[in-house]
Amino acid sequence: MLSETMQNAFNSQINAEMFSSNLYLSMAAYFESLNLPGFAKWMELQAKEELSHAIKFYKFIDERRGRVWIRGIESPQGEWGSPLEAFEAALKHEQHVTSLIHKLVEMATLEKDIASQIFLQWFVSEQVEEEKHADDVVQRLKMMGGSTNGLLMLDHHLGKREG
Numbered sequence: 001m002l003s004e005t006m007q008n009a010f011n012s013q014i015n016a017e018m019f020s021s022n023l024y025l026s027m028a029a030y031f032e033s034l035n036l037p038g039f040a041k042w043m044e045l046q047a048k049e050e051l052s053h054a055i056k057f058y059k060f061i062d063e064r065r066g067r068v069w070i071r072g073i074e075s076p077q078g079e080w081g082s083p084l085e086a087f088e089a090a091l092k093h094e095q096h097v098t099s100l101i102h103k104l105v106e107m108a109t110l111e112k113d114i115a116s117q118i119f120l121q122w123f124v125s126e127q128v129e130e131e132k133h134a135d136d137v138v139q140r141l142k143m144m145g146g147s148t149n150g151l152l153m154l155d156h157h158l159g160k161r162e163g
């Protein structure tokens with residue numbers, strides 16, 4: 001059985017993951033507006049991945065005989081100054097999500113909730129990957145320094161993302 005403290009915290013995390021999904025779908029729409037279909041596809045897949053994170057929390061709460069509450073999601077930003085600015089915002093957002101996951105681990109440790117600690121380990125590792133993937137694109141965009149050819153090549157590369 002999940003404690004009320006953990007249940008509330010996991011419900012908040014469902015909301016945070018759903019916000020992430022909407023943020024990345026909003027970024028996908030921004031990239032579509034720039035005629036960068038590869039960037040857009042990358043963000044669309046990222047949005048789907050975030051929804052799958054929300055579902056993982058949903059399932060875990062349910063398995064532990066807790067109660068899921070789906071709440072309203074804040075509107076995401078819709079416009080950025082450049083692809084670099086959008087990916088810098090994505091990286092900053094992932095760093096924020098990492099801090100949320102780490103707080104959940106601390107809470108599960110204080111609560112002596114071993115099942116939650118083990119469940120959260122997957123997210124700790126996932127956040128390392130998520131930050132790296134966003135940072136890789138930030139670094140490439142910085143290296144290109146505004147070259148249109150570079151941007152189109154990166155668009156082609158990002159469009160190859162499968163899942």
Ligand code: FEO
Nearest residue numbers: 017050053097130
């Ligand atoms: Fe679900 Fe990108 O963190």
